[in-house]
Amino acid sequence: MSNNLLEVKNLNTLYGRSHILHDLSFKLEKGQSMSLMGRNGMGKTTTLKSILGIVPPRSGHVYFDGEDISKLPTWKRMRRDIAYVPEGRGMFHNLTVKEHLQMAARPDSNGKSGWDFERVMATFPRLQERLSNLGTELSGGEQQMLAIGRALVTNPRLMILDEATEGLAPLIRQDIWNVIATIRESGISTLIVDKNIKALKKLCDRHVVIVKGQVHFDGSSEELDQNLDKVETALSV
Amino acid sequence: MIFEKRTERIVLAIFFVIALCIPLFLEDNSFFVGKVTTILILAVFVMSLDFLVGRVGLVTLGHALFYGLGGYLFVILTPEYEAVNFWVYAIYVMGISALVALVVGVVVLRTSGIYFIMITLAISQMVYYFFFDSLEFGGSDGLFIFMKPDTSIFGLSFLDLDNPSHFYYLSLLAVLITLVAIKIILRSRFGRIVEASRLNPERTEALGYNIFAFRLISYIIGSTLAAYAGLLFALQYGYVNPQFMTWEMSGTALVMSILGGMGTIYGAILGTITYEGLLYIFEHLSDDWMLFMGGSIILMVLLLRKGLAGYLEKLLEK
Structure with missing residues (x-):
């Protein structure tokens, strides 16, 4: 039995004729937290969408907890206890805060629900005051909290966050980082796409940097420190 | 409270109070009672369409298929000269319609x-022409119901379908049950998921839901309710013919739903009453009633962007 929760193997994804991901491979161990960094247009979001099956890869495999999920439709992959917090928060403008949480809530694939409505409320007290507001009536930070809350009530083993702190004020950003740290401590593995090396270095065990659809760097936080120049060059415009 | 909006509660309260009283005051005028009964039956049909189009996001132009099917199935299933039990056969009709909706749904929902x-x-249209050209189902003349069914439950009989007032209340009950059922469905977790998938199917799928299954179940629910409405209509007039299934029927129901305020469900009742009311008035005023009917629909759609329900909500909601 392997210790990998998520394994991406030789992923090739194309949009029409443009080749975005070239033989992309990386692993995420159970309970660990991983960052996925790269400049805009390097294929971070495409990597996530390929993992989830939203954009089907041309070739390659995605393994989750040892099982090849490459051929499954998106919804079945998510039922393996994966949660996705999309870029731009992905609110439904016709649902209220409470309805967002109500529609998403379900026990994990073993029938356990550690994360329920009350626990999300305790984690994000600010949402408590906005329960009957529509998702799009919230501030950016509140929307992000709701997007994370909505992912939590699905009781995931892996949470994938795309640009979770983008476009937020620094203080709110810190709040979100703290929440992600709490989630990690509760035993949920996280795969985080962001550009903030400092925050990610503290939060994640492992770091992958993508350049032009290929893995440019893959290593632990210490290795990241040793190769800081290489990584920063890859990330700076 | 399943009716969240104040406007909704006010409109429905007024509607049900008036609707409950109509037969009491018009007992002698069975034409008018019959006319309103037809409107109530149509309201059930339009609500079922409003649920599919406005809430699930399935814009169907073939909803009348199930309206006609409800009528046809009843006549085909019942022995010709024997009074059957209404409730038992209503369940049969709805069950078979649900199965047909399952098969049709699996095909159409791929698009x-x-x-x-x-x-x-x-x-x-295919099914329409099948019945239109079929000898055994009466072709364009359709089929007749010779025996009104019996409505007793466990030997207790309190409804006589030959009595216009009784039939009226049966239809009003159908409106109430349909309304409440759709509202309960929409407020459930199932309803929220359906609502989310109307807005953004990909995002809903990324939350781990099989959109196809949710749409299919909704399609079956909507179609089964339409079949019940068709069954009532056939019973009221004592026949069923291919006219029940025309695309004009589907289109008219769509206009009623848009007129009332799409997706509001209670708006479907308003839309049906308004449309049928206007039709009745114009038909009696002038030979050129189609001109007036068309003109007033264009006017209403232009002036009331969100339908009658949307307009009332603007007035009454704070």
Whole structure:
């Protein structure tokens, strides 16, 4: 039995004729937290969408907890206890805060629900005051909290966050980082796409940097420190 | 409270109070009672369409298929000269309609957008012409119901379908049950998921839901309710013919739903009453009633962007 929760193997994804991901491979161990960094247009979001099956890869495999999920439709992959917090928060403008949480809530694939409505409320007290507001009536930070809350009530083993702190004020950003740290401590593995090396270095065990659809760097936080120049060059415009 | 909006509660309260009283004051005028009964039955049909189009996001132009099917199934299933039990056969009709909706749904729900509109239209036209050209189902004349069914439950009989007032209340009950059922469905977790998938199917799928299954179940629910409405209509007039299934029938119901305020469900009742009311008035005023009817629909759609319900909500909601 392997210790990998998520394994991406030789992923090739194309949009029409443009080749975005070239033989992309990386692993995420159970309970660990991983960052996925790269400049805009390097294929971070495409990597996530390929993992989830939203954009089907041309070739390659995605393994989750040892099982090849490459051929499954998106919804079945998510039922393996994966949660996705999309870029731009992905609110439904016709649902209220409470309805967002109500529609998403379900026990994990073993029938356990550690994360329920009350626990999300305790984690994000600010949402408590906005329960009957529509998702799009919230501030950016509140929307992000709701997007994370909505992912939590699905009781995931892996949470994938795309640009979770983008476009937020620094203080709110810190709040979100703290929440992600709490989630990690509760035993949920996280795969985080962001550009903030400092925050990610503290939060994640492992770091992958993508350049032009290929893995440019893959290593632990210490290795990241040793190769800081290489990584920063890859990330700076 | 399943009716969240103040406007909704006010409109429905007024509607049900008036609707409950109509037969009491018009007992002698059975034509008028019959007319309102027809409107109530149509309201059930339009609500079921409003649920599919406005809430699930399935713009179907073939909904009348199930309206006609409800009538046809009843006549085909019942022995010709024997009074059957209404409730038992209503369950049969709805059950078979649900199965048909399952099969049709599996085919049509593979498409979306304009293709969905076209394929639902095509399938309902196919069934329409099948009945139109069939000798054993009466062709364009349709079939007649010779015996009104009996409505007793466990030997207790309190409804006589030959009595216009009784039939009226049966239809009003159908409106109430349909309304409440759709509202309960929409407020459940199932309803929220359906609502989310109307807005953004990909995002809903990324939350781990099989959109196809949710749409299919909704399609079956909507179609089964339409079949019940068709059954009532056939019983009221004592016949069923291919006219029940025309695309004009589907289109008219769509206009009623838009007029009332799409997706509001209670708006479907308002839309049906308004449309049928206007039709009745114009038909009696002038030979050129189509001109007035068309003109007033264009006016209302232009002035009331969100339908009658939307307009009332603007007035009454704070």
